[in-house]
Amino acid sequence: MRFSEFGLTTLKEVPAEAEIVSHQLMLRAGLIRRLASGLFTWMPIGVRVLRKVEAIVREEMNRAGALELLMPAVQPAELWQETGRWNQYGPLLLRMFDRHQREFCFGPTHEEVITDVARRELRSYKQLPINFYQIQTKFRDEIRPRFGVMRSREFIMKDAYSFDLDQAGLDSSYQKMHDAYSAIFTRLGLKFRVVWADSGEIGGSKSQEFHVIADSGEDAIAYSDEDDYASNIETARTLPTATKRPAATAKLQKIPTPGVRSIDDLCNMLKIEPAQTIKTLIVKGTDGPVAMILRGDHELNAVKAQKLAGVASPLTMADSETIRQATGSEAGSLGPVGCNLRVYYDHAVAAMADFSCGANEIEYHFTGVNFGRDLPEPATVDLRNVVAGDPVPGGKGTLKIARGIEVGHIFQLGTKYSESMRATIQDQDGKDRAMLMGCYGIGITRIVGAAIEQNHDSNGIIWPEPLAPFDVVLVPINLQRSEVVQTATEELYAELQALGLDVLLDDRDVRPGVKFADAELIGIPHRVVLSERGLAGGELEYRHRRDLESRNMKRAAVLELLQK
RNA sequence: CGGGGCAUGGCGCAGCCUGGUAGCGCAUCUGCUUUGGGAGCAGAGGGUCGCGUGUUCGAAUCACGCUGCCCCGACCA
CATH class of the missing domain: 3.90.960.10 (YbaK/aminoacyl-tRNA synthetase-associated domain)
Incomplete structure (x- = not known):
């Protein structure tokens, strides 16, 4: 992609509306633009990042045997009335009427729809286990949207739903998703932690959250410094204090x-x-x-x-x-x-x-x-929120508190939805049984914000390589005035693209400082500078976004490095 | 939902207290110069000052109402 044809505008100044660094940088780097409270347009460079996240999520979901489908964003009220959530969900649910005065909602989640799919499609235990997923837009009418895409009203979510005949099957489906999620966040290059959680609104029993660790996170996580206990503060347990009560000395x-x-x-x-x-x-x-x-x-x-x-x-x-x-x-x-x-x-x-x-x-x-x-x-x-230093429920060590951004959540739903919606299946004995369900969500749009919270410096974003909108940015010096630079740049550009790399060529007729500043702001991992000076000595200048210094390298060495 | 704040060109802001028809920086466009870390000079375009009502000879400015947005809070007993 040539910068001059990419329609990207970056901002030198920080928009007043943005509080946290990821929101500021997403606006400044031109990833998103705000339409209304909690509603954002994803600009071309932002969409590139989204697509990279989606591709990794899709690959790992497919690898785990899940099947992609796509459900409607708009859902009829009747389904939600069947499970009783039409009333329970409250004002978070965006409701609307069609021209016939039939009531609908814009889906905040899809348990009802997938359960309807399952009860129509699944007849025999031989069809189980099965896991359906989609990557799709949700709407939740949050009380207070904030932090840009971290808590927006419209957002993109990967949601998956598993169906099993019995608890052992559900345990296995759940574990597969647990492992797939771990693989996804590892591949995305994010530091994360899996914590026990409350099932809340969705219902069900067992539930774990995947948190990207960041000081600006909205959630507090309690974890043990000695064993692998980790829990959202909402559910973090502690034991009675071991300290003995001192004797009474004061008068009432x-x-x-x-x-x-x-x-x-x-x-x-x-x-x-x-x-x-x-x-x-x-x-x-x-x-x-x-x-x-x-x-x-x-x-x-x-x-x-x-x-x-x-x-x-x-x-x-x-x-x-x-x-x-x-x-x-x-x-x-x-x-x-x-x-x-x-x-x-x-x-x-x-x-x-x-x-x-x-x-x-x-x-x-x-x-x-x-x-x-x-x-x-x-x-x-046990009545209270745990605090740092409380004993760990397992008995070993004390709790520490960290902050995290919830980017994934897996639940065992059991039969909550299959019973209320009569999603049954025939077992080996020909008897109807309610299927056991699990549901598994990943906030695709939120991951982008969380990744920036975790990876930035004072100059801008530092994308983990798997998420970067471009792999490499070419910064030619004096492109418009030097034929040598022009030829070398075009050749390198074509060659890198042929290698399958996403290349951004900064072909703008602006001073080098502008190009450097933008390259750092938008956070491209690899930067290659082409100048007459360097080319005369047969060298290019290479710098990784994380590095402080650039190094002069032979062209072949740069190509080799970028192919890794 | 409760509290606070803000609303003036694409972005960041001043002007408002003390009413007299709008200004600065960035960005954009043109020309010349410049070209290894967000250039300089000269010029240009772009705003019914969030909306409505009122006060006034006159309102960005004062009053009232509304809307939007941002922040804080939503156990602190």
Whole structure:
């Protein structure tokens, strides 16, 4: 491709709308342009990257035995009503009517459609196992689209769905996808980690996420420094603390705390640390509100809390009226002492002594509270988000926290969809059985952003070679004025293309600095500079995007290097 | 959805407080010079100042309403 014919415009300045580096660089390098909130046009250079991602994903999916198909982006409401998700999915689902006032949605995912395909097509267990996939546009009406293509409303996803007769079959299909995903992210040249996760909206049991490790990631990942445990913070578990509780030394005191509405206020007034306080959260329950007791510096974990007996799911905080009726007090002055609600204590609380908490009387708190004296010994559960240093569930080592960008997610769905949509198959005994399903997603567009988050410097993108829009960029110096350069450039351009390389020839009549700056901004891995000076000595100048210095090399040596 | 901010040429911004018919940098086009790290000079094109209503002799500027976008938050009891 000749630069002069590629229609690429790069930006010297950073557009104000872009917050994170991948978004800024994608705009500056001309990969994407914004149409509306969460909607982007992929420009030619961006599409080149997308196609490279897709090609690798497709190859590995095919290698794993999955079959590509293509389902409609627009789906009829009736299918979603069959599984009950028409109501469950909420405002994330973009709904619309056709001219006959029939209701549709723009597919945010395709479990319903594929299950419909399966129940029509699959009759016999002999057709199993089978795994269908597609690479296609989805729409999710996100509350707050952000970070460019990382959380956009319209995006491209590879979604796959497996069908098996029994759990052993599902385990095997799931494992195949796990291995295929690992192969995909490895081939893409990304640093990633597989973590345990919550199945959330999609449903089902076993589920793992593939995260590209990056500080700007939206998700927190907890992992062990000693074994292979790794989990999304949403589901990361921990054990009761091993530390023994110190003996009580302080007297129980009730003190007035005017104006104190939060843990921070309390700590400021008493000159203590949040870890010496207890906070009490009131959530909605299945029969009356429930109190959650946590150390002041810890956070309640919704996934864990909503699984507890008596707690309403999804987890909902009680409103101030409910709190008043249940405790006679208000948020900001709540505590376990004298609380007659159903109470859950977090593990970490059991190790505390001489702590402070609300007195269930507006703007009064207790200090010097102790278990076994002022409160009964607590039965504790795992209630909170883990923090760095917590014990690993397996018992070995402590947890560390990293940030990641979720680029893949695999689930065992079981029979959630096959049962509600009656997708059954005849087994060896001629009996109808609901198929066991798995579903497997990769965010194709998100991978592009994640790759940039992980691979850039102050000059621009540094594409992992498998993703690069071009393999090599040719930068001729004085192309328009030097016949020697012109001849050598055209010959090299033709030869590299004949070798099957994607070559960008910067044939613009601009000063070299402009070409260098653009080559670095768009992140082409290999750069070859052709100049009269070098050519006179029979040499080209080569530099990899990651390198700081360029080197002069013989033409043959450059060709050899680029063929690897 | 709650809070905050912004909206002026393709991009980044100033002007608004104190009302008088729009300016800077980048980009674009033309010419000349320049050509190994985002060139220089000269010239040119391009904006009904997000939309609406109002105040006023007069509104980018003041008031009200709306829309769009961005950021933060959505357990912090």
